Amino acid sequence: MNIQFKKGVLELCVFAILEEGDCYGYELVNKISENITISEGTIYPLLRRLTKEGYFTTYLVESSEGPPRKYYKITDEGLEVYKNLKNQWLSFVEGVNHVIERGDNLE
Amino acid sequence: MNIQFKKGVLELCVFAILEEGDCYGYELVNKISENITISEGTIYPLLRRLTKEGYFTTYLVESSEGPPRKYYKITDEGLEVYKNLKNQWLSFVEGVNHVIERGDNLE
DNA sequence: ACAAACTACCTTGCATAGCAATGTAGTGAA
DNA sequence: TTCACTACATTGCTATGCAAGGTAGTTTGT
Numbered sequence: 523m524n525i526q527f528k529k530g531v532l533e534l535c536v537f538a539i540l541e542e543g544d545c546y547g548y549e550l551v552n553k554i555s556e557n558i559t560i561s562e563g564t565i566y567p568l569l570r571r572l573t574k575e576g577y578f579t580t581y582l583v584e585s586s587e588g589p590p591r592k593y594y595k596i597t598d599e600g601l602e603v604y605k606n607l608k609n610q611w612l613s614f615v616e617g618v619n620h621v622i623e624r625g626d627n628l629e
Numbered sequence: 630m631n632i633q634f635k636k637g638v639l640e641l642c643v644f645a646i647l648e649e650g651d652c653y654g655y656e657l658v659n660k661i662s663e664n665i666t667i668s669e670g671t672i673y674p675l676l677r678r679l680t681k682e683g684y685f686t687t688y689l690v691e692s693s694e695g696p697p698r699k700y701y702k703i704t705d706e707g708l709e710v711y712k713n714l715k716n717q718w719l720s721f722v723e724g725v726n727h728v729i730e731r732g733d734n735l736e
Numbered sequence: 737a738c739a740a741a742c743t744a745c746c747t748t749g750c751a752t753a754g755c756a757a758t759g760t761a762g763t764g765a766a
Numbered sequence: 767t768t769c770a771c772t773a774c775a776t777t778g779c780t781a782t783g784c785a786a787g788g789t790a791g792t793t794t795g796t
Contacts (some may be wrong), residue, residue, distance in 0.1 A: 524714070524790035526637025526782065527721045529753055538729040548773050559725035564754050566775060589762050591689035598646055607631070608729060614634045622645040622715060633753065636782055668743060671783050695743035696791050712755050743792075
């Protein structure tokens with residue numbers, strides 16, 4: 523999978539999943555991996571950054587299957603950013619589609 | 630516009646336009662700009678790189694409206710790469726859509 | 737003749753984000 | 767006690783887009 527395509531989009535994916543409910547990092551990696559190849563080394567710094575920027579809060583929960591899990595919860599501010607980012611993404615994809623399909627409809 | 634989204638995608642756009650017919654750099658900037666914000670400082674190095682990699686050939690044409698134009702022509706190898714890249718892009722977008730719409734269809 | 741605006745090319749240095757590789761620890765099964 | 771899995775984390779590398787700058791030719795207005 524083209525690494526470059528993912529730039530900025532994984533952030534959108536994390537927001538989208540957390541909008542549905544709290545998750546811990548490892549869980550996010552697995553959920554996103556169902557559809558997009560992703561590495562742990564990407565997710566953890568990303569979560570750290572977005573938390574620092576105030577878009578997520580965190581809390582620890584003990585686990586019986588391994589070390590404690592750090593759950594992430596989206597904030598109101600995070601929700602705002604998510605909505606904007608999602609719209610930006612959708613219109614970007616539309617723009618790209620116009621470019622790559624321009625030939626198909628030309629006379 | 631989110632700069633990160635464009636990573637790798639502008640390459641796809643350039644391929645797509647050149648697949649329809651030869652273009653010079655400045656013309657590509659204008660065509661892509663109809664749909665996506667782009668800068669000259671992005672396109673020229675990109676064209677240079679893809680030419681160096683054997684995906685384009687170039688030829689100069691005198692212009693009556695300014696300096697000579699450097700036209701780019703896609704090669705057979707370039708066409709191959711374009712097809713792969715386009716498919717990668719389409720399946721990537723599909724993957725992302727699955728992630729960001731997962732909530733909409735959950736019971 | 738001169739300046740501004742447009743066409744058309746190009747380069748340098750910076751910022752960003754994803755990843756491979758690596759490390760730490762806890763749990764559970766062979 | 768070793769392997770596999772869960773779960774966290776960090777470092778250094780790479781790739782790409784952009785702002786800002788430059789060079790040159792053409793056209794238009796004054």
